[in-house]
Amino acid sequence: MTKKKSREPVEAGHTVEAAEPGEARDVPEAGEAGEAGEAGGAREPAAPAGQAFERVLRWVDDRILGGELRVGDHLPPERELAKTLQVSRAAVREAVRTLQAQGVVRSAVGAGAAAGTTVTAVPAHALTRLLRLHVALANFPLPDVVEVRISLERLSARLAARHASPDDVAGMQQLLDHMAQPGIEREEFNDADTAFHVAIAASAGNLLAADLTAAIRESMRLPILDRFRRIDAWEGVIDELRHDHEAIYAAITDGQADDAARLIEDHIRRAWQTLGSGEAP
Amino acid sequence: MTKKKSREPVEAGHTVEAAEPGEARDVPEAGEAGEAGEAGGAREPAAPAGQAFERVLRWVDDRILGGELRVGDHLPPERELAKTLQVSRAAVREAVRTLQAQGVVRSAVGAGAAAGTTVTAVPAHALTRLLRLHVALANFPLPDVVEVRISLERLSARLAARHASPDDVAGMQQLLDHMAQPGIEREEFNDADTAFHVAIAASAGNLLAADLTAAIRESMRLPILDRFRRIDAWEGVIDELRHDHEAIYAAITDGQADDAARLIEDHIRRAWQTLGSGEAP
DNA sequence: AGGCGCCTAGTGGTCAGACCACTAATCCGA
DNA sequence: TCGGATTAGTGGTCTGACCACTAGGCGCCT
Numbered sequence: 001m002t003k004k005k006s007r008e009p010v011e012a013g014h015t016v017e018a019a020e021p022g023e024a025r026d027v028p029e030a031g032e033a034g035e036a037g038e039a040g041g042a043r044e045p046a047a048p049a050g051q052a053f054e055r056v057l058r059w060v061d062d063r064i065l066g067g068e069l070r071v072g073d074h075l076p077p078e079r080e081l082a083k084t085l086q087v088s089r090a091a092v093r094e095a096v097r098t099l100q101a102q103g104v105v106r107s108a109v110g111a112g113a114a115a116g117t118t119v120t121a122v123p124a125h126a127l128t129r130l131l132r133l134h135v136a137l138a139n140f141p142l143p144d145v146v147e148v149r150i151s152l153e154r155l156s157a158r159l160a161a162r163h164a165s166p167d168d169v170a171g172m173q174q175l176l177d178h179m180a181q182p183g184i185e186r187e188e189f190n191d192a193d194t195a196f197h198v199a200i201a202a203s204a205g206n207l208l209a210a211d212l213t214a215a216i217r218e219s220m221r222l223p224i225l226d227r228f229r230r231i232d233a234w235e236g237v238i239d240e241l242r243h244d245h246e247a248i249y250a251a252i253t254d255g256q257a258d259d260a261a262r263l264i265e266d267h268i269r270r271a272w273q274t275l276g277s278g279e280a281p
Numbered sequence: 282m283t284k285k286k287s288r289e290p291v292e293a294g295h296t297v298e299a300a301e302p303g304e305a306r307d308v309p310e311a312g313e314a315g316e317a318g319e320a321g322g323a324r325e326p327a328a329p330a331g332q333a334f335e336r337v338l339r340w341v342d343d344r345i346l347g348g349e350l351r352v353g354d355h356l357p358p359e360r361e362l363a364k365t366l367q368v369s370r371a372a373v374r375e376a377v378r379t380l381q382a383q384g385v386v387r388s389a390v391g392a393g394a395a396a397g398t399t400v401t402a403v404p405a406h407a408l409t410r411l412l413r414l415h416v417a418l419a420n421f422p423l424p425d426v427v428e429v430r431i432s433l434e435r436l437s438a439r440l441a442a443r444h445a446s447p448d449d450v451a452g453m454q455q456l457l458d459h460m461a462q463p464g465i466e467r468e469e470f471n472d473a474d475t476a477f478h479v480a481i482a483a484s485a486g487n488l489l490a491a492d493l494t495a496a497i498r499e500s501m502r503l504p505i506l507d508r509f510r511r512i513d514a515w516e517g518v519i520d521e522l523r524h525d526h527e528a529i530y531a532a533i534t535d536g537q538a539d540d541a542a543r544l545i546e547d548h549i550r551r552a553w554q555t556l557g558s559g560e561a562p
Numbered sequence: 563a564g565g566c567g568c569c570t571a572g573t574g575g576t577c578a579g580a581c582c583a584c585t586a587a588t589c590c591g592a
Numbered sequence: 593t594c595g596g597a598t599t600a601g602t603g604g605t606c607t608g609a610c611c612a613c614t615a616g617g618c619g620c621c622t
Contacts, residue, residue, distance in 0.1 A: 052576060053378065065417045065503065077602065088577045090371055093604085094378045097334070101382040102411045104418070109603040110585035116602060121420035126411060130383045130404060136346045137385070139402035144487045151436040151490075155428060208421045208429045212493075222346070333605060358573065369606045374575085390574040391614030397573060 052087040056095035059085055064104070064119070075105065075117040102126050124211045131219035142223060146272050149216045150265050152209055153197060157260035159204035161252045168203030169253055172196060176245055179238075186228040189238060194218065196245060200252065200264075227275035237274055244270070333368040337376035340366055345385070345400070356386065356398040383407050405492045412500035423504060427553050430497045431546050433490055434478060438541035440485035442533045449484030450534055453477060457526055460519075467509045470519060475499065477526060481533065481545075508556035518555055525551070 059081075063069040075081065078096070082089040096117055099105040103126035107117045134140050160168070175196040179189055194217045201213035231237055244267035251260035331339075340362075344350040356362065359377070363370040377398055380386040384407035388398045415421050441449070456477040460470055475498045482494035512518055525548035532541035 061414070064414055067417070071418055071420070079602085090374075090578090091576070093371075094375060094575095096603095097375045097378045098382040101379040102407075102414060104414050107603060108585095109583070109601095111601050112586045115585065119418070121415060121418045123411060123415045123420065126383075130407060130411070133342070133345055133383060133385050134402060134404045136348070137352055137400070137402045139352070139404065140489045140492075144489045147436060147440075147487055148433065148489045148493065151432045152429065155432040159428075206425045206428055208425045209432075211421075212429065360573085371607090372605070375604095377574090388574060389614095390572095390612070392572050393615045396614065 052091035053094040053098070055085055055087060056081065056092050057098060060095065060099060060105075069119050071119050071121050073119045075119070077116060101129075124214055127211055127215035128218045131215045132221075135219045135223070142220065145216060145220060146268065149213070149220075150268050152213050152216065153201065153264050153268060154261040156201040156204040156206065156209050156213055157248065157252065157264040158257040159206055159209075160200045161255050161257040161260040163205045164200075164203040164252055168199065171199050172203075172249055172252070175199060176242075176249060179242060179245065184238075186234065187225060189241075190221070190225055190228060193241065193245075194221070200248070203252075224275065231275070240274070241267075241271060333372035334375040334379070336366055336368060337362065337373050338379060341376065341380060341386075350400050352400050352402050354400045356400070358397060382410075405495055408492055408496035409499045412496045413502075416500045416504070423501065426497060426501060427549065430494070430501075431549050433494050433497065434482065434545050434549060435542040437482040437485040437487065437490050437494055438529065438533065438545040439538040440487055440490075441481045442536050442538040442541040444486045445481075445484040445533055449480065452480050453484075453530055453533070456480060457523075457530060460523060460526065465519075467515065468506060470522075471502070471506055471509060474522065474526075475502070481529070484533075505556065512556070521555070522548075522552060 060069065060075065069075075075096075076084065078089050078092045082092045085092070096105060096107065100107065103121065103123040104119065105117050106120045106122075108115050131140070131145075135142070135145060164172075175192050178184075178192045179196070184192075197217055198210070198214045201210040204210065228234075244263070248260060248263045248267060251263055341350065341356065350356075356377075357365065359370050359373045363373045366373070377386060377388065381388065384402065384404040385400065386398050387401040387403075389396050412421070412426075416423070416426060445453075456473050459465075459473045460477070465473075478498055479491070479495045482491040485491065509515075525544070529541060529544045529548060532544055
C-alpha cells in the first residue's frame with residue numbers, strides 16, 4: 001500500500017520539496033513489489049488514485065489549497081515529481097498542462113531561478129479561453145452572456161466612479177479619443193471599445209470583476225464583429241456609441257456611481273439591441 | 282527519426298476528418314532559429330511554430346470556433362490526430378488535457394460510439410476548479426469575490442422571480458426545509474445553503490449566471506466553513522440566515538423581482554459581515 | 563437453433579527511455 | 593583578467609510499447 005504515502009512535512013526550501021530532506025527517496029519497494037503504478041490490483045482502493053495524472057493534480061491542489069504553494073513558488077522538476085509520486089513523467093506533464101490551462105502555473109525551460117514550473121496567477125487568459133469556447137459551442141447563449149455582462153459592468157462602473165485614479169481616467173480618455181477618430185474601421189473601433197470597458201473594470205479595483213469582464217467581452221468579440229459588419233448605417237451607430245461612452249466617462253469622473261451604473265447598462269442594452277436587429281437608429 | 286513512409290491513406294471519417302483536401306502540408310522543420318518572440322508582422326500564421334501541443338489545440342479551437350465541431354461530435358482518435366498533425370501522441374494528449382480542463386471535451390476508453398474523445402460543454406466543474414485555485418492563491422480577494430457574487434445573485438434572483446417553474450420552487454422549498462432541521466450541523470447547513478443559492482441561479486434560466494454562481498459559491502466553501510466554525514452564537518446566526526432565505530423565497534414565488542434582488546443582496550452582505558467579524562447579532 | 567462465452571479490434575491511459583533546445587553557472591585556456 | 597567553451601539542469605518532444613476497457617462478432621456448446 002505505498003499509495004497512502006504523502007503527508008510528508010514538506011516545508012523547507014523555496015520550492016516545496018517533494019522528498020524527505022534526507023533524500024533516500026528511491027523506489028518504495030515496501031511490499032507490493034512489481035507492478036508499476038497500481039494497474040492490475042483490484043484490491044482495496046484505499047487511495048482513490050484514479051488516473052495517474054490526477055494524482056499529480058491532487059498533489060498540487062492540496063498544496064495550493066493548503067497554502068504551502070504560493071505565487072512565485074517552484075514546483076519540483078518534472079522528473080523529480082514523477083519519481084516522488086511514482087508516475088511517469090508524461091503523467092506529470094499532463095497535470096501541468098491542466099494547471100497551465102487554468103492559469104495556475106507557468107513553465108519555462110533553461111536553468112536558474114527563472115526556469116522550471118512556477119506558480120502564477122494569471123486567470124484572465126484562462127477565463128477568456130474557457131468562455132470563448134463555450135460561447136462558440138452555444139453552451140452559453142449570447143443573451144445570457146449579455147445579461148451577466150451588464151451585471152458585472154454595472155458593478156465595475158459603480159466602483160470605478162468611486163475609485164478610478166487619474167491614471168485610469170487618462171487611459172479611458174485616450175481610448176475615447178481613439179474611438180473618436182473619423183473614419184475608424186469597425187474592427188479597430190471594436191477593439192478600442194472593448195479596451196474602454198475593460199479599462200473601467202480594471203479601474204474598479206475588483207480583480208475578479210475585471211478579469212471576468214475582459215473574458216466576457218473577448219468571448220463576444222467574433223459575434224459582435226459579425227454584427228458590426230452587417231450594419232449599414234455604421235456612422236449613425238458609432239455616433240450613438242461614442243455619445244454613450246462620453247456620458248459614462250463623465251459620470252465616472254464625476255463620481256456619480258449610480259448614474260454610471262445606469263448609463264452603462266443602458267449603453268450595453270441599447271448597443272446589443274441595435275446589433276441584434278442589424279438596424280441603425 | 283527515420284522519416285520515411287508517412288503515406289498512410291487517411292480513411293474517411295464520419296467524425297471530423299483530420300486531413301483536408303488540398304491542405305498545404307508544410308512541415309515547419311523546427312529550424313529557423315531566432316524567430317522566437319512572434320516577429321511583429323506575421324499576419325499570416327502560415328507557420329504555427331509554437332509548441333507541438335499548441336498546434337493540436339489550435340486545430341481543435343479552429344474547428345470549434347468555426348462551428349465544425351459541435352457538442353457531441355467526436356475528435357479523431359489520438360493516434361490518428363497525431364499522425365495528421367505530425368506530432369507525437371503525447372502532444373495530442375497534452376492538448377486534450379487542456380481542453381478537458383476547460384470542460385470542452387470528455388474522454389472515454391473502450392469501443393463503440395460512447396468511447397473516444399467527444400466534445401462536451403460542462404464548464405461548471407472547470408470554472409469551479411479555476412476559481413477555487415485562484416481564490417486560494419489570494420489572487421481573487423474574498424471581498425472582491427463577494428461583490429461579484431452579489432451582482433450575479435441579484436441578477437439570478439431577479440430572473441428567478443420571473444421565470445422560476447413550480448419544480449424549481451419545490452426544490453427551493455425542500456432545501457429550506459432541510460436547513461430548518463433543528464440541530465443541523467454547520468457543514469450540512471452550508472451545503473444546503475449553497476444548494477439553495479445555486480437552485481435560484483439555476484431557475485433563473487441563465488446558464489452563465491448559474492454556472493458562475495455555483496463556481497463562486499463553491500470556491501468560497503472552505504473559507505466560509507472556516508468562519509462558520511469560529512462562530513460562537515451559531516443558533517442566532519443560523520436563525521437569521523433562515524429568516525433571510527424565507528424572505529427571498531417569498532419574493533421569488535410572489536414574482537417580486539426587485540424585492541428578491543434587494544433581499545438577496547442584503548442577505549449576502551449581512552451574512553458576510555457576520556462571518557467576517559465572527560460575531561453573532 | 564439458440565445461447566453463451568471467448569476473442570478481437572479500437573480506444574484512451576500509462577509507462578520507459580531517449581534526445582533536443584534552451585539557459586545560467588562554471589571552468590579553463592590565452 | 594577576461595572571454596569563450598563546457599556543463600548541468602530544465603522543460604519540450606518523440607518513439608514504441610503495453611495495459612484496461614468496451615462493443616461487437618465469432619465459434620463452440622447445449
